[in-house]
Amino acid sequence: MAGMGSDYPEQLEVVQPHSVKEMYYVARGRQLVNRVVDISRFVDKKVESNLVCKTQGPGGETGSRLRKKLAAEGKKLPILGDDDATANFNYIKEFVLEPDRVNGKKYGLEWAECFHYIGPSPTSLDNYIQKNAVPL
Numbered sequence: 001m002a003g004m005g006s007d008y009p010e011q012l013e014v015v016q017p018h019s020v021k022e023m024y025y026v027a028r029g030r031q032l033v034n035r036v037v038d039i040s041r042f043v044d045k046k047v048e049s050n051l052v053c054k055t056q057g058p059g060g061e062t063g064s065r066l067r068k069k070l071a072a073e074g075k076k077l078p079i080l081g082d083d084d085a086t087a088n089f090n091y092i093k094e095f096v097l098e099p100d101r102v103n104g105k106k107y108g109l110e111w112a113e114c115f116h117y118i119g120p121s122p123t124s125l126d127n128y129i130q131k132n133a134v135p136l
Contacts, residue, residue, distance in 0.1 A: 002017065002018055002019070002020050003017050003018060003019045003020075004017055005017040021119065021120050022117070022118070022119045022120070023117070023118045023119075024115040024116075024117055025115060025116040025117075025118070026113070026114070026115055026116075027116070031114075031116050032116045033114040033115065033116060034115075034116060034117050035114070035115045035116075035117035036103070036107050036109075036112050036113070036114050036115075037112060037113050037114075037115065038104070038109045038110075038111070038112055039100060039104075039111045039112060039113050040104065040109060040110040040111045040112075043093070043097065043100065043110075043111045044093075046097060046100075047089055047092045047093045047097065050092045050096055050097075051088055051089065051092065057096075058092075058095070058096050059088075059092050059096055060088070061084070061088055062088070062091055062092075062096075063080055063084075063086075063087035063088040063089070063090060063091025063092065064080075064084035064087040064088050066080065066087070066091060067080040067081075067084070067087040079091075079094055097111070100112060100113060
């Protein structure tokens with residue numbers, strides 16, 4: 001879709017349509033995983049991104065709503081802290097991003113995202129070099 005200018009014309013003010021050479025696909029269900037990316041250094045940025053998604057998904061203010069609901073029932077989860085910002089951040093990191101933690105553990109990482117990667121196909125020259133190149 002990056003090569004088509006009619007899908008999101010408002011983006012034409014920022015970026016022009018262009019072809020891409022690499023694609024990273026993710027699916028909610030089963031998918032062919034052939035690329036695992038270590039996101040450990042960026043997980044807090046991913047949490048921050050989920051914090052601004054207030055109308056879709058389980059991010060946004062879900063943690064603070066849960067904290068308030070539990071308080072009304074006379075309960076508390078220590079992980080949600082004592083303020084809305086802490087509740088939202090920790091809720092997302094602990095619960096929303098749990099699949100990334102599970103994926104990381106599976107591959108010996110703290111946090112990971114799994115993709116079906118499609119990149120440029122090697123040319124016959126690339127294959128020949130791979131098989132026949134020798135050190136100088």
